[in-house]
Amino acid sequence: MLNTFDTTTALMCKxxxxxxRLAILRQLLHEDRCICGRIxxxxxxxxxxxxxxxxxxxxxxxxxxxxxxPKTCYCADRARLADLATALADLLSASEKKR
Amino acid sequence: MLNTFDTTTALMCKxxxxxxRLAILRQLLHEDRCICGRIxxxxxxxxxxxxxxxxxxxxxxxxxxxxxxPKTCYCADRARLADLATALADLLSASEKKR
DNA sequence: TGGTTTAATCGTAAAAATACGATAAATGAT
DNA sequence: ATCATTTATCGTATTTTTACGATTAAACCA
Numbered sequence: 444m445l446n447t448f449d450t451t452t453a454l455m456c457k458x459x460x461x462x463x464r465l466a467i468l469r470q471l472l473h474e475d476r477c478i479c480g481r482i483x484x485x486x487x488x489x490x491x492x493x494x495x496x497x498x499x500x501x502x503x504x505x506x507x508x509x510x511x512x513p514k515t516c517y518c519a520d521r522a523r524l525a526d527l528a529t530a531l532a533d534l535l536s537a538s539e540k541k542r
Numbered sequence: 543m544l545n546t547f548d549t550t551t552a553l554m555c556k557x558x559x560x561x562x563r564l565a566i567l568r569q570l571l572h573e574d575r576c577i578c579g580r581i582x583x584x585x586x587x588x589x590x591x592x593x594x595x596x597x598x599x600x601x602x603x604x605x606x607x608x609x610x611x612p613k614t615c616y617c618a619d620r621a622r623l624a625d626l627a628t629a630l631a632d633l634l635s636a637s638e639k640k641r
Numbered sequence: 642t643g644g645t646t647t648a649a650t651c652g653t654a655a656a657a658a659t660a661c662g663a664t665a666a667a668t669g670a671t
Numbered sequence: 672a673t674c675a676t677t678t679a680t681c682g683t684a685t686t687t688t689t690a691c692g693a694t695t696a697a698a699c700c701a
Contacts, residue, residue, distance in 0.1 A: 449561040449568075457559030459630075461659085462548045465555075469548075472637035479678060492660050494679060499658095513668040513677045521634055528630040531558075535623055538571035560689085578648055591690050593649060598688095612647045612698045 448530070455527045458503035463488060464496050471506060471519040478514045547629070554626045557602035562587060563595050570605060570618040577613045 459465055467482055474481070479497060483490045497517060500506045505524060508517045558564055566581055573580070578596060582589050596616060599605045604623060607616045 449564045453559055453561045453564050456555045456564070460552055460556030460559040462552045463659095465548045465552050469633065472633060475637075480676090489661055490678075491662075491680080495659080498679085510667090510678090513666095515678060519637075521637075524630060524634055528627050528634065531623060531627040531630070534568065534571060535620055535627065538574075538618075538620075562689095579646090582648095588691055589648075590650080590692075594689080597649085609648090609697090612645095612696095614648060 452527065452530050455503045455505060455523070458499050458505055459527075461496070461499075463492075464500055467493070467496055467500065468505060468519055468524075471517055472521075476516050476518045478511075478516055480514070482517075551626065551629050554602045554604060554622070557598050557604055558626075560595070560598075562591075563599055566592070566595055566599065567604060567618055567623075570616055571620075575615050575617045577610075577615050579613070581616075 459468070463486060466486060470482055470485055471477065479490070479494060482497070483493050486493060488496075497506065497508065501508055504520060505527075506517050506519050508515045510516075558567070562585060565585060569581055569584055570576060578589070578593060581596070582592050585592060587595075596605065596607065600607055603619060604626075605616050605618050607614045609615075
């Protein structure tokens with residue numbers, strides 16, 4: 444009754460299920476690439492908290508982070524986000540067929 | 543930096559951010575309408591727990607529940623789910639334009 | 642009316658999430 | 672080599688989530 448689809452989709456949804464993380468993702472989509480410090484500037488949260496949120500997003504596969512010297516440059520994984528949007532749309536369309 | 547979009551979208555994502563709730567939604571999409579007891583049959587969770595998950599989904603606007611005598615008949619709000627899929631897709635396409 | 646069925650709510654325990662400051666680790670600059 | 676910058680991680684307190692059994696409330700049936 445709960446399958447792989449559920450757990451991976453739920454993981455992504457869960458990652459987006461916090462306003463701060465959604466804001467972080469939007470920031471990354473907007474600026475394309477940015478370092479942790481930039482996000483700390485924009486959000487009213489401590490550096491350690493932002494770092495924690497970035498980890499959640501990364502673990503869900505929604506963003507990637509390249510270490511560049513002492514900095515880490517983050518960017519959104521657009522394909523994964525597209526996958527999620529598709530997964531939700533598919534959930535709907537699969538059930539439409541049998542109506 | 544965190545707006546209405548973020549909070550409402552995050553609320554829906556958060557509701558979907560648990561495998562059991564995703565399974566419940568899928569069940570409702572599949573069977574179109576079903577009562578709480580039916581979901582309890584399908585999931586390995588206690589009645590009170592299922593009821594709690596149904597409340598979370600309802601508060602997020604993803605499902606609706608009609609009281610029918612002693613039973614409550616739940617159904618998925620397809621429009622809201624479509625809205626979420628669209629919101630995520632828009633998030634992407636809005637950022638594509640400026641690349 | 643009394644008993645049954647159904648679902649919500651209450652109370653509660655355990656686990657997870659959230660936020661922070663402090664610290665550590667790594668790199669770059671002087 | 673030392674110092675500054677940047678980010679991850681640690682430790683921790685607080686809040687929230689999750690799950691359960693027990694109880695309540697409402698409606699139906701006999």
